[in-house]
Amino acid sequence: MNKLFAANWKMHKTASEAKQTVAELVGLTSGKVKADREVMIIPPFTALASAGEALRGAKNFLLGAQNFYPQKQGAFTGEISPGMLLDAGASFALTGHSERRHVLGETDGVVGTKTAFGLESGLGIILCVGEKIDERKAGELRAVLERQIRAGVRDVPKDIAPEKLALAYEPVWAIGTGEVAGPKEILEAHAFVRTMLSEIFGASASEMRILYGGSVKPDNASEIIALDNVDGVLVGGASLKADEFSRIVLA
Ligand code: PEP
Helix, strand or coil: CCEEEEEECCCCCCHHHHHHHHHHHHHHHCCCCCCCEEEEEECCHHHHHHHHHHHCCCCCEEEEECCCCCCCCCCCCCCCCHHHHHHCCCCEEEECCHHHHHCCCCCHHHHHHHHHHHHHCCCEEEEEECCCHHHHHCCCHHHHHHHHHHHHCCCCCCCCCHHHEEEEECCHHHCCCCCCCCHHHHHHHHHHHHHHHHHHHHHHHHHCCEEEECCCCCCCHHHHHCCCCCCEEEECHHHCCHHHHHHHHCC
């Protein structure tokens, strides 16, 4: 299974800035990315086309989207469908990112509906899960992960192709804070996520990627990526500059 290095740009970059950053990143990494690694750029909707254009032809580069609405089309002002994302060149989308859960109010139920709908529509999905600091302090790590995973994949067919569904463990207290989960914490959470996936999906769970996200930087990426059950990273802040993200991809 290829390791995935995903760049979540959140609400950053215009179309032309995205094009320039992707072009720089492709230039910096060209011919140097290990054969078992994939790089995914996840720009805002308005930069999907220009980012896609800049990565066209670059080996092992993919385009992803940050969000979608779980309907094919209709009277949903301001929303974007999975079909529109596929048409714009995205092959994956995020669901359950902590900012959508905790800033924009998406419930476990909504995340589950979106995950199943996105997959059914042909997108690959990176389902994000993770505990808040008070939940960790209260010893609720496993309970939170179990609840979010079970609800997140509630309607996903058990025979889903494992390469279409990835999980991202992103402790909320480590996102955008500079605070990184230590190896022990990452190992524990990822092993638990793998066990949950195995209970739900059986043997194919070993082929599902589990990413770590939370203040990944060039100086901690190689240690994190080498840990058991870590099949990639989801990077926010440190993915915005081509130079910094290239050092993570090449770590
Ligand atoms: C994220 O946005 O998913 C993320 C992990 O952000 P950061 O790398 O900035 O912590």
